[in-house]
Amino acid sequence: MKKLINRPEDLVREELEGMALAHPELLRVNLEPAYVVRRDAPVAGKVALVSGGGSGHEPMHAGFVGPGMLDAACPGAVFTSPTPDQIVEATKAVSSGKGVLHIVKNYTGDVLNFEMAADLARGEGIEVEAVIIADDVAVKDSLYTAGRRGVGATVVAEKVAGAAAAEKRTLSEVAAVCRKVQAQGRSMGMALTSCTVPHVGKPTFDLPAEEMEIGIGIHGEPGRSRMKLKSAAEITGILAAAILDDLPFRRGDEVLAFVNGMGGTPLIELYVVFRELSRICEGRGVRIARSLVGSYVTSLEMAGCSLTLVRLDEELARLWDAPVKTAGLRWGT
């Protein structure tokens, strides 16, 4: 296992301490229980956004904490749901009395723990709504999930809901924007290599030198199929067809296209994939009006990529363009 780490049991704490040291103008980190809040939390008069999930997917979610996006992130152990006490304490730390939105990726542990935390927070008088993101078209159910898994659309949901909250919209309005991304977003991923969970010390799965896994989950959970390695054009074609057919996206739609790296894939390859995706969308009459290319929802050092398309309307495009200032996404401020 070749990693730039110290003891596996210290990894998440040390990473959070590193984030606090690197971004003191943006973030504050609490360690017991572990959560990250924007430096100026709670922000008066604003709905607060809280997300979280297992670590190993950086910059998601702590890298999306800051003005225009999340108020708090709750990182669990690597590939492990955050505990209810993390989520409750984060919720209390960012609540300004205008309500708190929980943005939850659809994994069984995450959903249960966010539900429990929401109940506890409500018991303390905080209004909480939750939106479950379940955008991965690869499989109906999977190892850690009843229903579809939550992947790339989460980044878009957190960005646009964060912008809606920054406009001082109500909790139900912010939740509605978030649900619209969930309704109009679809994703699918693939892996060229496995990742290695630090405290396990060996690859999560074996993938022969000439094979890839289509429909991989972000914890290395199985996808749709193993097959011989193909070209970027063919791989993008397989992923894009599954996504485009599912909503379905239609001729004349405008979309946000997000090509995501899994952690071990260099940017040069992601742009090759974006080129293929762009050609495919053009062929279907779907116009890419906004784009994001980079490694934002990772699986440790896994090599591979995922594609996300979100159908845009005027509101979503405007909220996507709004200023954001986080460690992972930053523009316009």
Added chain:
Amino acid sequence: MKKLINRPEDLVREELEGMALAHPELLRVNLEPAYVVRRDAPVAGKVALVSGGGSGHEPMHAGFVGPGMLDAACPGAVFTSPTPDQIVEATKAVSSGKGVLHIVKNYTGDVLNFEMAADLARGEGIEVEAVIIADDVAVKDSLYTAGRRGVGATVVAEKVAGAAAAEKRTLSEVAAVCRKVQAQGRSMGMALTSCTVPHVGKPTFDLPAEEMEIGIGIHGEPGRSRMKLKSAAEITGILAAAILDDLPFRRGDEVLAFVNGMGGTPLIELYVVFRELSRICEGRGVRIARSLVGSYVTSLEMAGCSLTLVRLDEELARLWDAPVKTAGLRWGT
């Protein structure tokens, strides 16, 4: 070889086409010869900045083209210097009559080809100055270099020189800012794994499962030493000591600290390294006043990292903070 590519010979062209499709609001791409310019080039009344080098180091340099940073980037083939005609044509495309600064990483081919291009551009009446970046303390000379190699300080030099140019300062003033970064910046890197050059098809070097290479170059050229894998704390200690002793950085200095991923290393590990670097600097009385953590100077899918420290003064800090809008770095606009 597991990569998201089509034919190796098409990789750079397809990547550039992907960049143009993903960032139409920022960039224009010319393919024959290959260069990338900011969309609104040439910008009247402003010194223009041109950089370039082999591909495979993305987002450097094309990802740094845009307002507040580079006017043009010239990508060579993978790990291969750009040709003089690329550089001349890019120089002409961005020249507004106020002079052009070439920012050149110190590799033999790059330096020769930029020199030849500068002579040709001068022959067409364009004033050109060049600054050579040679910040890598690992080795005195190396496979592709007489003198030190140019690595992470290049990103800082391009950012602050770009900000100086945006302030409409003269060519000699912009060059002076760039030289200050070169004079006050030091870097060193290490690799956990090799990368594979697509048209070669096998790893550039062999690195056993329990070993790492300290002082690696960004083309996989040899560093200072092979040794058994160590902890993040020990690795950071080795790199930081070499950097801190070299300038030397002194108690009371303020620095920009840049922890760079080599392409295959996930962000979670880079923050662990940043934490270690921060502790080491604190122990030396060196204050980290600005930071950058991410994969900005990559070596395809190599796993590993490099550290860069640049001693700051008020001018460099202000120029670093100035607005920038590129595919790879973006804030404040």
